[in-house]
Amino acid sequence: xxxxxxxxxxxxxxxxxxxxxxxxxxxxxxxxxxxxxxxxxxxxxxxxxxxxxxxxxxxxxxxxxxxxxxxxxxxxxxxxxxxxxxxxxxxxxxxxxxxxxxxxxxxxxxxxxxxxxxxxxxxxxxxxxxxxxxxxxxxxxxxxxxxxxxxxxxxxxxxxxxxxxxxxxxxxxxxxxxxxxxxxxxxxxxxxxxxxxxxxxxxxxxxxxxxxxxxxxxxxxxxxxxxxxxxxxxxxxxxxxxxxxxxxxxxxxxxxxxxxxxxxxxxxxxxxxxxxxxxxxxxxxxxxxxxxxxx
Amino acid sequence: xxxxxxxxxxxxxxxxxxxxxxxxxxxxxxxxxxxxxxxxxxxxxxxxxxxxxxxxxxxxxxxxxxxxxxxxxxxxxxxxxxxxxxxxxxxxxxxxxxxxxxxxxxxxxxxxxxxxxxxxxxxxxxxxxxxxxxxxxxxxxxxxxxxxxxxxxxxxxxxxxxxxxxxxxxxxxxxxxxxxxxxxxxxxxxxxxxxxxxxxxxxxxxxxxxxxxxxxxxxxxxxxxxxxxxxxxxxxxxxxxxxxxxxxxxxxxxxxxxxxxxxxxxxxxxxxxxxxxxxxxxxxxxxxxxxxxxxxxxxxxxxxxxxxxxxxxxxxxxxxxxxxxxxxxxxxxxxxxxxxxxxxxxxxxxxxxxxxxxxxxxxxxxxxxxxxxxxxxxxxxxxxxxxxxxx
Numbered sequence: 001x002x003x004x005x006x007x008x009x010x011x012x013x014x015x016x017x018x019x020x021x022x023x024x025x026x027x028x029x030x031x032x033x034x035x036x037x038x039x040x041x042x043x044x045x046x047x048x049x050x051x052x053x054x055x056x057x058x059x060x061x062x063x064x065x066x067x068x069x070x071x072x073x074x075x076x077x078x079x080x081x082x083x084x085x086x087x088x089x090x091x092x093x094x095x096x097x098x099x100x101x102x103x104x105x106x107x108x109x110x111x112x113x114x115x116x117x118x119x120x121x122x123x124x125x126x127x128x129x130x131x132x133x134x135x136x137x138x139x140x141x142x143x144x145x146x147x148x149x150x151x152x153x154x155x156x157x158x159x160x161x162x163x164x165x166x167x168x169x170x171x172x173x174x175x176x177x178x179x180x181x182x183x184x185x186x187x188x189x190x191x192x193x194x195x196x197x198x199x200x201x202x203x204x205x206x207x208x209x210x211x212x213x214x215x216x217x218x219x220x221x222x223x224x225x226x227x228x229x230x231x232x233x234x235x236x237x238x239x240x241x242x243x244x245x246x247x248x249x250x251x252x253x254x255x256x257x258x259x260x261x262x263x264x265x266x267x268x269x270x271x272x273x274x275x276x277x278x279x280x281x282x283x284x285x286x287x288x289x290x291x292x293x294x295x
Numbered sequence: 296x297x298x299x300x301x302x303x304x305x306x307x308x309x310x311x312x313x314x315x316x317x318x319x320x321x322x323x324x325x326x327x328x329x330x331x332x333x334x335x336x337x338x339x340x341x342x343x344x345x346x347x348x349x350x351x352x353x354x355x356x357x358x359x360x361x362x363x364x365x366x367x368x369x370x371x372x373x374x375x376x377x378x379x380x381x382x383x384x385x386x387x388x389x390x391x392x393x394x395x396x397x398x399x400x401x402x403x404x405x406x407x408x409x410x411x412x413x414x415x416x417x418x419x420x421x422x423x424x425x426x427x428x429x430x431x432x433x434x435x436x437x438x439x440x441x442x443x444x445x446x447x448x449x450x451x452x453x454x455x456x457x458x459x460x461x462x463x464x465x466x467x468x469x470x471x472x473x474x475x476x477x478x479x480x481x482x483x484x485x486x487x488x489x490x491x492x493x494x495x496x497x498x499x500x501x502x503x504x505x506x507x508x509x510x511x512x513x514x515x516x517x518x519x520x521x522x523x524x525x526x527x528x529x530x531x532x533x534x535x536x537x538x539x540x541x542x543x544x545x546x547x548x549x550x551x552x553x554x555x556x557x558x559x560x561x562x563x564x565x566x567x568x569x570x571x572x573x574x575x576x577x578x579x580x581x582x583x584x585x586x587x588x589x590x591x592x593x594x595x596x597x598x599x600x601x602x603x604x605x606x607x608x609x610x611x612x613x614x615x616x617x618x619x620x621x622x623x624x625x626x627x628x629x630x631x632x633x634x635x636x637x638x639x640x641x642x643x644x645x646x647x648x649x650x651x652x653x654x655x656x657x658x659x660x661x662x663x664x665x666x667x668x669x670x671x672x673x674x675x676x677x678x679x680x681x682x683x684x685x686x
Contacts, residue, residue: 120324179465180475183529186364187479188452197478201469 011288018287021280024273032086039083050084051235052076052242061249061260071262074245076235078262082270084237088149089274092222093215096156101211103157104164105204109195111165112172123169130162135224142230149238152222152231160218164207171203178202205289209282216278223271242267304378305339306569307363307537310417312336313371314355314362318642331641332358334593335372337668340537345563345570347584347601349577349616351638355593356573357460360539363571364457365448373398375417376454376537383440384448392437399425400433453483456530460542462522466514473510476500476529483533495532502565503528504558520551524558531566539571544579556583577620581605586674589613592649593641595668599675609671609682611654632685648679656684 012018031038041049054075055068062072070078111122138155145151175181176199184194223240225231227247232238246263314333317326333355340346348356361367363374365385373382382398383391402418403425411422429435459465466475477496479485486492497507503524514522523543530538540559544552560583562568574580580587581601588598589612597610608614615632634653639645645652651661660680668678677683 179459179461180467182361182366183457183459183465183526184467184478185366186452186457187529187533188449188482189478190482193482197470198467202467 008288012284015284015287017280018284021277021284024277025281028086028090028274028277031083032090035083035087039077039080041080050088050237052081052084052237054235061263064262070266073242073249073260073263076242076245078242078266081237081242082239082266085239085242085267085270086274088232088236088238089219089222089271092149092153092156093218093278096153096160096218096222097211097215100157100160101164101207104161105168105200105207107161108165108168109172109199112169113176113191113195113199119169122165126162126165129159132159134159134221138221138225139228139230142225147230147233149222149232149236152225155225156218156221160214163210163214167210168200168203168207171206172199175199175202205285209286209289212278212285213282216275216282219271219274239267239271243271305375306342306377307340307571308375308378308417309336309338309359309363309372310375311372312359312362312369312374314358314367315370328642331593331644333362334641334644336590336593336595338588338595338598340569340571342536342569343563343567344585345572345583347580347587348571348573348590349575349580349587350590352575353638353641354590355641356575356590357541359590360457360541360571360573363539364455365451366457373417376451378417378420380417380421381451384444384451388441388444391440395437395440396433400436403431404433449483453533454535455537455539456533456535457539457541458523458526458530458543461546462519462526463546465526466522468514470513471510472500472512472514472517472525475514475525476510476532479529479533485533499528499532502531502562518551519547520555523547523551523555527555527559527562531562534566535568537569537571539573541573542575543572545574545576552579559583577616589616592638592644594649594678596650596679597675597677598668599672599677603672603675607683609675609677610650610679611656611681611685612650614685615655650679656681 012022036049042053044053055077056062056072056075059075061074062068064071068077068079070082072078107122107126111119137159138152141155141158142148142151145154172195181194181198184198189197219239222231222238223243226238226240227244229244232241235241243264246260246267249260249263251257312333313331313335315329315331318328318330319325320327336355336359338346348359350356358367362369362385368386368390369382373380374385375381380398382394386394399418399421403422406414406422411419411426414422424439425431425436429439466472470478473493473496476499477492480492480495486495493510496510500507500509505521505524505528509517509521509525514525517525523546526543543559544555547555556579559570563570570583572580572583584601586598586600587604588595589604589610590596591612597604597608597613599609604613605617608617611632615634618630618632632655634655636653639649639652645662647660647662647664648654648657648666651657654661658681664680666678666680668676669682671677671682
């Protein structure tokens with residue numbers, strides 16, 4: 001393997017918080033992959049495994065028991081929802097981050113490379129998107145498109161690429177003055193070739209770090225939208241949706257404030273740990289790639 | 296060696312080359328001023344020679360090099376390579392039509408067929424193309440330049456290459472040496488197989504004095520001198536005719552500098568290269584050049600064979616430059632010509648002769664009229680009304 005990457009890997013594994021983040025992430029990955037084994041869907045909803053099974057007809061939440069280790073909320077098994085919700089979290093995070101980062105890279109690099117009017121127009125469009133408050137925009141968009149997880153994801157992509165575009169634009173503006181870019185032009189490398197082979201490899205690391213940080217926060221955003229009732233349909237395994245069920249029970253019962261703690265703690269913990277994992281990894285990557293910290 | 300070749304047609308001719316950079320300000324990015332980096336420059340480079348281009352920093356030397364390679368589009372003027380007008384390939388596509396109209400078509404339209412003989416050589420060639428090949432059809436004439444533009448630009452890139460100043464920023468830190476050099480092979484499809492490409496890279500690495508194994512390494516593993524060798528290899532793998540060396544040794548250690556200069560001289564013999572050697576360092580220029588052009592504030596003030604220029608400079612600016620060369624002899628008392636003031640801003644250059652505010656022999660006419668670059672002695676052109684007065 002390459003020396004440079006070996007050195008980076010070594011540095012990564014020397015960083016305890018990075019390793020912790022990675023362990024958490026691996027744990028979530030395993031849970032997501034083995035969800036059908038950890039929480040096997042009942043025969044009745046085999047074809048819709050993402051729907052949390054209804055396990056009781058009593059509308060009150062039930063505390064954790066042997067059968068339902070995380071308890072029951074809104075008649076549905078929380079454990080099942082948390083396990084299968086891991087898949088939902090990954091899906092939202094990866095797809096939204098991936099697509100919005102690609103859009104951002106495309107717009108930002110074109111804007112920076114060509115400059116002039118193209119830059120001006122693209123950046124003003126970016127400004128317009130930035131000036132719209134995200135939650136309101138997402139609510140409006142989901143109202144237009146209809147509710148649903150995919151609609152939420154579309155809203156998050158449409159209003160999520162601007163940060164990447166600005167970041168990569170700034171970096172490319174700096175890098176395009178380097179002489180190796182001029183040298184590539186003198187050789188006759190095409191514009192896409194210069195951007196892909198010369199500019200992006202030298203500017204993309206901050207974007208990757210930002211993307212990994214965003215991966216976590218996107219899950220929170222999706223949860224907020226689910227909590228507001230815009231996201232997943234009733235009964236869909238999604239951490240935000242499970243929290244949404246807890247809305248009525250959050251204040252506890254009369255005289256017992258913490259009576260229904262399990263309706264919030266289990267999905268909440270899953271979400272916090274998921275976000276933490278991505279943030280720790282992003283932080284560690286930044287420490288590794290930041291040349292100012294390089295010895 | 297250049298003396299005999301010089302009588303031939305030049306390999307590269309530059310006529311009235313102008314490069315102005317706009318300064319933009321305000322929300323609407325209005326152009327508020329122009330930096331006149333290169334402001335009407337004429338020179339020729341003959342096959343096999345080394346033309347040194349010398350001047351202080353900010354005088355436009357590098358801009359000339361970049362413009363010749365098409366890295367900056369020229370604002371005005373023409374560049375001919377082996378007699379062919381290559382300006383349309385240096386300009387962005389949307390400017391080609393207006394360039395051709397301005398330079399050729401408008402002149403040809405007012406022309407009677409029998410007047411063709413009186414045209415200057417450069418125009419005559421294209422007048423023939425215009426009237427004979429294209430039957431005076433402007434559209435066809437323009438299209439002939441626009442067809443296969445990409446291929447023609449690529450072909451031009453194979454003929455002209457550049458070696459950059461900074462060995463640290465001129466190599467992509469994330470690419471292996473083999474790919475940095477081999478990229479040119481890929482772009483121009485010079486190799487039919489991976490093995491052939493590898494062999495080409497290995498060959499050129501050996502030619503510039505490096506081991507072929509270095510192809511697997513990254514730029515940060517090399518010293519400044521080695522990096523400059525890699526930069527030279529990258530330029531030479533396309534087998535160019537003309538190499539623009541833009542301050543190619545300025546960033547190097549003195550001890551390494553002579554190594555690289557000698558390498559460049561050896562390569563010049565081996566590959567029959569022609570150099571445009573840009574430098575601010577007179578000793579380097581003196582070492583490597585056959586002829587030398589001296590620039591001041593976007594203009595060439597003197598151009599002459601090296602020997603003549605160093606023995607008897609005719610332009611007052613050249614005289615003062617020469618007097619600044621240190622002579623390692625404590626007994627030698629030399630008359631130093633120290634110029635007053637600073638180089639004026641190229642945004643707003645002085646009227647008339649650009650050198651007149653600092654010139655020790657300036658007279659009234661100098662601030663009024665711009666002296667043309669005229670041949671004063673054989674092979675020695677000077678842009679001064681009082682050439683030779685100070686030497």
